[in-house]
Amino acid sequence: MNDVLEQLRAAILRGEYAPRQRLIETDLVKQYDTSRFVLRNALTRLASEGLVELQPNRGASVREISVEEAIEITEIRRAVEGLVAARAAQRITDDQIAELRALGGEMTAAIERADMLRYSELNAQLHSKVRAIAQHAPATRIIDQLNAQMVRHQFRLSLVPGRPTVSLPEHLAIIEAVCARDPDSAERAMRVHLTSVLDALAAFAQPSTAGAGR
Structure with a gap:
């Protein structure tokens, strides 16, 4: 089941299936060369992760x-990510410091080239790298599941004009605090960054809220 589960999850996250699109069992059984039993188990698992909705009939x-x-x-x-950043600051090695700073350099270069797609990829890599350094397995599982549900909104945010130039200094502050082995500053920098993300998401919500009142 794991192969089918991983493939279907990845396809949803890549946007191969649109929100609300029906997942036809007969088509998926053929596509993934599997059985209905295995497919249904995979769909049940994806429903528990918040990626799929199962409706009777x-x-x-x-x-x-x-x-x-x-x-x-x-x-x-x-x-949760504030906690992870603090843990990463406590556990980071000299080699990992070099890797994080190199990642920050790549992010800066992507902004200078106005390569927003690459910046979005590096953004995800940075957060993933901080989790790997922290080695906090329960927190990582929680974040991975939450991020799976957020992927479309994260991509949308990365394409908002001016948003990357706001988030880059926030990401660099996270890198510097973790590399300085300062847990309090690392947690604070991560929370500041995600508060900024919340503000940007709230701006998305305003038009729909206004429209609902008409």
Whole structure:
């Protein structure tokens, strides 16, 4: 089941299936060369991760995450990723310091080239690297599941004009605090960054809120 689960999860995260799109069992069984039993187990697992919605008599569909829910998810991320950044500052090695600073240099170069897609990739790599350094398995599992639900909104944020130039100094501050082995500053820098993400998501929510009142 794990192969089918991983492949289907990756396809959803890459955007191969649109929000609310039905996931037809007969098509997926052929596509992934698997059985209905294995596929249904995979869909049940993805439903528990918040990526798929299962409805009686209608089957499975890709779950749509609203901006309002994305805000709530980010509030949880702010608390957990702050903890992870503090732990990373306590555990980072000299080699990892060099790797983090090199990543910061790549992010800066991507902004200078106006390569927003590359910057978005490096953004994800930075957060993943901090988690790897922290070696906090329960927190990593929580964040991975939350991020899976947030991927479309994160990509959308990265393309907002001016947003990367706001987030770059925040990311560099996280890097410097972790590399300085300062847990309090690392946690604070991560929380400041994710508060900024919350503000940007709230700006997305305003038009839909205004429209709902008409």
